[in-house]
Amino acid sequence: MIPANFDYIQAGSVDEAIQALGEHGDEAKLVAGGHSLIPLMKFRLATPAYLVDINRLDDLKYVRDDGEYLAVGALTRHCDVEKNDLIVSNAGVLAQATHNVGDPQVRHRGTIGGAVAHGDPASDIPSALLALKATVVVRGPEGEREIGIEDFFTGFLETDLHDDEMLTEVRIPKVPDAKWSFQKFNRRAQDWAIVGASIVCGDGHAGVGLVNMHSVPFRSEAVESALLNGANAEEAGDLAAEGTEAPSDLNASKDYREHLARVLVRRGLQEAGR
Amino acid sequence: MEVSIKINGVEQSYDVEPRMLLVQYIREAAGLTGTNIGCDTSSCGACTVHLDGESVKSCTVLAAQVNGMEVTTIEGLADNDGTLHPVQRAFHECHALQCGYCTPGMVMASVSMIEENPSMTEDDVREGLEGNLCRCTGYHNIVKAVLQASEVSL
Numbered sequence: 001m002i003p004a005n006f007d008y009i010q011a012g013s014v015d016e017a018i019q020a021l022g023e024h025g026d027e028a029k030l031v032a033g034g035h036s037l038i039p040l041m042k043f044r045l046a047t048p049a050y051l052v053d054i055n056r057l058d059d060l061k062y063v064r065d066d067g068e069y070l071a072v073g074a075l076t077r078h079c080d081v082e083k084n085d086l087i088v089s090n091a092g093v094l095a096q097a098t099h100n101v102g103d104p105q106v107r108h109r110g111t112i113g114g115a116v117a118h119g120d121p122a123s124d125i126p127s128a129l130l131a132l133k134a135t136v137v138v139r140g141p142e143g144e145r146e147i148g149i150e151d152f153f154t155g156f157l158e159t160d161l162h163d164d165e166m167l168t169e170v171r172i173p174k175v176p177d178a179k180w181s182f183q184k185f186n187r188r189a190q191d192w193a194i195v196g197a198s199i200v201c202g203d204g205h206a207g208v209g210l211v212n213m214h215s216v217p218f219r220s221e222a223v224e225s226a227l228l229n230g231a232n233a234e235e236a237g238d239l240a241a242e243g244t245e246a247p248s249d250l251n252a253s254k255d256y257r258e259h260l261a262r263v264l265v266r267r268g269l270q271e272a273g274r
Numbered sequence: 275m276e277v278s279i280k281i282n283g284v285e286q287s288y289d290v291e292p293r294m295l296l297v298q299y300i301r302e303a304a305g306l307t308g309t310n311i312g313c314d315t316s317s318c319g320a321c322t323v324h325l326d327g328e329s330v331k332s333c334t335v336l337a338a339q340v341n342g343m344e345v346t347t348i349e350g351l352a353d354n355d356g357t358l359h360p361v362q363r364a365f366h367e368c369h370a371l372q373c374g375y376c377t378p379g380m381v382m383a384s385v386s387m388i389e390e391n392p393s394m395t396e397d398d399v400r401e402g403l404e405g406n407l408c409r410c411t412g413y414h415n416i417v418k419a420v421l422q423a424s425e426v427s428l
Contacts (some may be wrong), residue, residue: 001314008275008292008338031339038334039315041293052293070416079328103405104387108317108328109335189404190317 001039009052012121014139014168017054022141022164030166031055032075033109035102036118060168063087070172073164079104081112091172093180093198097128100182103190113167116152119159119216122192124184124218126153130209131180131198134172140165153216175181178202181268184211184234187251193259194251197240199268201227213244213261220244223265233274237266277341281306282350286418292338296330299320299337300347308348308378312407319406323347329386331405348378351385361385364423365416372410380406380416388424396421 002263009028011017021028027235031037032055040046052058060075070086081087082099101107101115101124115125117135128147134149150162153259161167184196206227208220209242222242226235241258248254277285281304288303300309300323309332312320317321317336322331324346332345351359358366361384371377380403387394387402394402399420400413408416 002295002298003293005291005293008336010338010341031336033341034336035316035334038336041315051336053336055339102316103319104390105319105329105331105405108330108386114319129424236305237411273358 001042004039004044004047006041006048006051009050010056011054012056013051014054014057014060014166015054017057017166018139018141018164020050020052021166025040025163027054028163029118031238032111032114033077035106035110036114036120037273046198054166066171069174072170072172073113074117074167074169075111076113078107078110078112078115082107086143090174091128091132093131093200094125094128094172094181095182096182097196097198098126100124100184100193100196106190112170116149116166116170117159117161119153119155119157121153121156121214121217122212123217124193124196124198124211127196127209127211128182129170129172129196130217130219130267131200131207131208132172132175133169133205136167137169137171138165144168148170150219156215175200175202175205178205180203183264183268183269183271185264195246195257195264197261197264197268199265199270199272201272201274204228208265210240210242210244210261210265213241213246213257215245215247218244220265227269227274233266233269236269236274237262275338277337279304279337279340279342283344290337292335292336295333296323296325296335296337296345297332297338299340300332300345303337305423306347306349310375310378312375312379317405317407318376318379319383319403320376320379322406324382326388327386327389329383340394346382348381351381359385361388361420361423362428364419364426368415368419368422369411370415370419372408372412376406376410378410380408384416384420384423388420392424394421394424399424 028050060073200207246257312318
């Protein structure tokens with residue numbers, strides 16, 4: 001399968017990328033690792049006229065300790081996130097969720113920024129970022145904006161990014177001594193989650209992100225507030241389907257997904273010591 | 275557009291469409307047909323090659339994205355005198371192939387995996403090869419071969 005024709009633009013800097021986006025509007029798409037976009041282009045579900053390649057922007061490949069939070073450059077590849085010491089010790093759920101994405105070859109190419117900007121409710125990484133209450137930094141011609149991860153996802157494969165903006169950084173607040181769990185139910189090793197759950201429990205912090213339970217990556221406020229009010233794993237897990245709008249497809253019905261969400265959240269909370 | 279890629283140590287340059295996939299560049303422009311196309315959707319791993327030393331699925335990378343980089347394919351693993359790479363030799367000795375279609379991808383994925391973690395358990399190998407499918411289901415001997423090769427490489 002071969003994508004439809006496009007003009008290829010290699011961006012030499014973030015400003016060049018933003019400028020190209022500004023010139024071509026919604027006819028242009030950024031490509032990073034390409035493991036979501038290139039398959040869509042091969043199926044001709046996406047047919048951008050201009051493809052702006054940001055792979056060479058090495059200054060967006062980093063994991064930094066910025067005091068209150070970890071700063072992760074948008075072009076940091078999954079293979080570098082999953083093994084990074086700062087992430088493993090401060091945001092274990094993100095390391096584990098990232099390790100569960102695709103396979104080693106996919107993780108050599110895919111980037112954290114790409115996984116977030118794609119806005120896929122079936123993706124593992126957004127659930128971890130929801131549970132960690134991360135923020136994303138986007139840059140456009142007017143400058144930078146910082147957006148809470150929950151507000152970033154606005155619809156199915158839709159985000160708050162404007163046509164001429166680019167995601168540059170993910171910020172993960174440190175939750176000292178937090179316990180966490182990543183749960184994923186699928187049938188074969190490299191499959192997408194039928195349902196998944198990211199759990200982070202810390203001092204005054206309860207974060208629960210669900211995979212594939214809504215048209216957007218979903219934060220379970222019902223479970224979170226129950227936890228903050230002292231609920232145990234079983235009581236809080238029972239609330240995991242509240243507010244969800246799970247899809248029905250060949251892998252699972254809506255009811256079955258709701259059941260899975262309750263079971264996985266309960267197991268995750270138990271693993272996280274609740 | 276002109277795309278130059280060093281494949282197996284040899285600089286190559288061809289005028290191709292931006293939409294050309296890396297696997298097409300390798301097979302059709304450079305004429306190296308050892309890299310197979312299987313599922314064409316980044317699931318099966320038959321098209322695995324090394325990009326600057328790391329395994330990638332060449333059906334899901336554009337040739338244009340790789341301009342100026344180095345690619346190694348299955349043809350580039352053995353020495354010039356024909357001496358097999360330790361992973362190739364282990365696949366041969368352990369009979370780690372049946373029809374052979376997945377083999378180039380399996381070998382390339384295994385080499386990359388051993389380089390990243392030379393002391394793997396059987397579980398590590400099975401998990402590490404999750405992105406490579408063998409429709410003959412010959413996994414048992416493939417895992418044996420990778421473990422044997424990783425011991426040799428130490």
